[in-house]
Structure formats: C-alpha cells, structure tokens
Ligand code: EZ4
C-alpha cells in the first residue's frame with residue numbers, strides 16, 4: 285500500500301469543492317475533502333506544493349503516523365488551511381483502509397452505535413409566513429429537527445435567508461443556504477444587533493405556537509454578539525426550548541462564555557471555525573458548550589475528530605458536526621461514519637447538495653425518515669467522477685460580510 289499518486293481536483297458544480305485523491309501501487313483509491321469555503325485555492329496550493337510531494341512513496345496504511353508527520357513535522361501548526369489539508373489526507377487514507385479491509389469506515393471505528401443519524405435542515409424566511417412554509421417544506425422532506433433563521437425588520441440582507449439564495453449559474457436562484465456568491469468581490473450585507481435581539485424571540489414564540497412543543501428547533505447567531513448580548517438572547521429564548529443556540533459569540537474569548545452560561549440554560553453549540561482539539565480544550569473542560577460544531581473537513585479529519593469527541597464525552601458534550609453545502613459529499617460521508625460510530629453523537633447538520641454536485645460525487649448514503657446512514661460500501665462510500673468534475677472549472681467565490689449603519693465592519 286505505497287502511495288504512488290496524490291492529485292488535487294477542484295470542481296465547481298453548484299459551488300467550489302477541493303478533493304484530494306490518493307492512489308496506491310496496488311490500485312486502491314481514496315478521496316478526502318479539503319474544501320475551505322471562499323479560500324479554496326489556498327488549500328489547493330498547500331496540498332499541491334507542500335503535502336502531495338511528501339505523500340509519494342509513503343505507506344498508505346499508517347494513518348496516525350501520517351497525521352502526526354504532517355502536523356508536527358511542518359513546524360507551523362493549526363490554522364484552517366493546514367488542518368483542511370491534513371483532514372483531506374486523513375479521510376483519503378481512511379477511505380483506502382476501508383477498501384483494503386472490505387469494510388465501511390464506521391466499522392473500523394468500532395461499529396455502529398445507533399441505527400441512523402438524526403439530521404437537521406435549514407428553514408428560513410424574511411417573515412413568518414415564509415418561515416412557516418419553509419419549516420413545513422423541510423418536514424415534508426423528512427426533517428425532524430429544524431434550524432430557523434429569520435429576516436429582521438429594517439435590515440435588507442441577512443445571511444442564511446433562503447430568499448436571498450445564490451444564483452447557481454443556470455439562471456435559477458436556488459437556496460444553497462450558504463451563498464458564497466461567485467464574483468470578484470464579497471457581497472455586503474447589513475446588520476443591527478439590537479434590532480435582531482428584539483425580533484428573534486418573537487419569531488421563536490410564533491414558531492412554537494404554530495408547531496408545538498415537540499419539534500427540535502435550532503438557531504445560528506453567526507458570531508455576531510458580545511457575551512452580554514449573547515446572554516440576553518440565550519435567556520430570552522429559554523421559554524422556546526431550543527435544541528441549541530449556535531455561535532452566539534465569536535468564541536475567540538472563551539472565558540467570556542461563562543457570562544452566557546450563568547444567564548441561561550439554552551444549550552450552546554460552537555466550533556465550526558475551530559480547527560484542532562486544542563481550540564476546544566478550555567471550552568469543553570469548563571463545560572461552556574453542549575455541542576461540538578466542527579466539520580471533519582476543517583478539524584484535521586476523522587482521526588483528530590475521534591479524539592476530540594472522546595475528550596468531549598468526559599463532559600457529556602455531544603457532536604453536532606457541521607454539514608453545510610460547502611462541506612463536500614466526501615466530508616459529509618466522513619462525518620456520517622464518525623457520527624455513527626461514536627457514542628456521544630448529538631445531531632448532524634444536513635443541507636443537501638444540488639443535483640450537479642451529486643453527479644460529480646456518487647454517494648451511497650441513505651436518508652430515511654429524518655435519519656442519515658453512510659451505507660455499507662467499503663471505505664467512505666463516495667466516488668468522484670473525474671470526467672463530470674472536469675465540466676465545472678473553479679470560479680472565484682466569497683462569503684458575504686456585513687457592515688453596521690455607520691459603515692463599521694461587524695463580526696461575521
Ligand atoms: O457560515 O458554512 O451553520 N452553518 C453555518 C454556515 C457557515 C458556512 C461557512 O463556510 O454557519 O452557513
């Protein structure tokens with residue numbers, strides 16, 4: 285199992301994806317996701333220029349050793365670019381290990397701890413009727429847990445609202461949930477935290493009244509609040525019994541989350557922009573979150589995330605792995621195998637990729653009655669159709685950003 289090829293494939297069916305494909309001398313092929321939304325080519329360069337040459341001639345069976353070599357051997361540690369590149373290598377090697385063993389990756393991680401993975405979808409709308417329709421549409425698609433994002437009176441464009449969906453290139457405006465819009469410059473949105481804080485509880489009250497107490501509801505604050513504002517929001521949402529409030533602050537200042545904890549029992553989910561378990565060390569040990577939001581793609585791959593989740597388990601903290609459309613089907617498959625295997629699985633985000641993406645990445649996962657399962661093909665269960673991928677060259681795309689009324693750039 286000597287690696288004799290390591291190729292980086294960039295394709296942009298509905299959006300940009302970066303995939304590492306490793307081939308061994310005995311003909312096994314493994315793929316890993318290295319997509320870093322809006323900064324895709326930085327990871328491509330890291331992989332092509334600095335990692336691929338080191339893979340050639342290496343033993344593909346030594347997953348842990350390769351991880352440590354790429355992490356410790358580089359001298360420069362952590363960071364989203366490095367960790368996405370390492371994640372791609374790690375995933376591809378697990379894919380190969382599964383194929384060599386004739387087993388799906390979750391079997392190699394200890395086997396299934398459950399029958400399927402409860403997944404949540406993204407409902408959104410500018411106003412209540414649209415939000416209600418969106419929740420119903422998701423329920424019809426099988427979702428049993430729903431994230432709710434809303435417009436705010438007075439604000440023109442807010443991240444995460446479907447009606448502002450991305451133009452996917454065929455003239456239609458499909459809600460890709462996460463519009464890293466194609467173009468030379470990022471789009472500018474507006475923001476007003478006080479208006480948001482006033483409005484959100486009214487939306488969750490209305491949604492609870494309409495849909496009853498059972499439906500698990502989630503909300504993403506996208507890092508926009510100060511600790512005090514986050515405490516106020518978490519407290520005001522308490523009557524609506526959220527499954528979680530996500531990214532209530534930019535969690536660089538983790539100590540400050542104590543303020544939110546002291547004010548409220550609304551569960552907190554954080555970590556989609558973290559990239560190692562060291563980023564989680566204090567936040568977990570101090571019991572400041574309830575769910576780990578990392579993507580397997582952005583936090584060093586399956587090997588590293590398994591360690592992170594075992595650490596989190598000591599504190600009864602569960603997974604809520606990131607699963608937006610900017611995580612490729614390969615990254616999603618890695619999350620599903622890991623989520624199926626660990627005991628402390630919580631919920632899986634599931635945005636659903638577009639048809640073109642599904643043609644490029646052939647997948648074996650199943651989606652039944654609100655539950656995902658990665659399938660039982662050896663490895664990760666995803667095949668990259670290189671010819672199909674070749675039809676969609678890279679296109680520059682940026683995440684939006686926002687400014688306050690006076691022109692100040694605000695937290696993401
Ligand atoms: O902003 O994936 O919970 N999901 C999110 C996403 C992220 C994008 C960033 O790449 O917050 O929409």
Ligand code: CO
Nearest residue numbers: 504530531556
């Ligand atoms: Co988020």
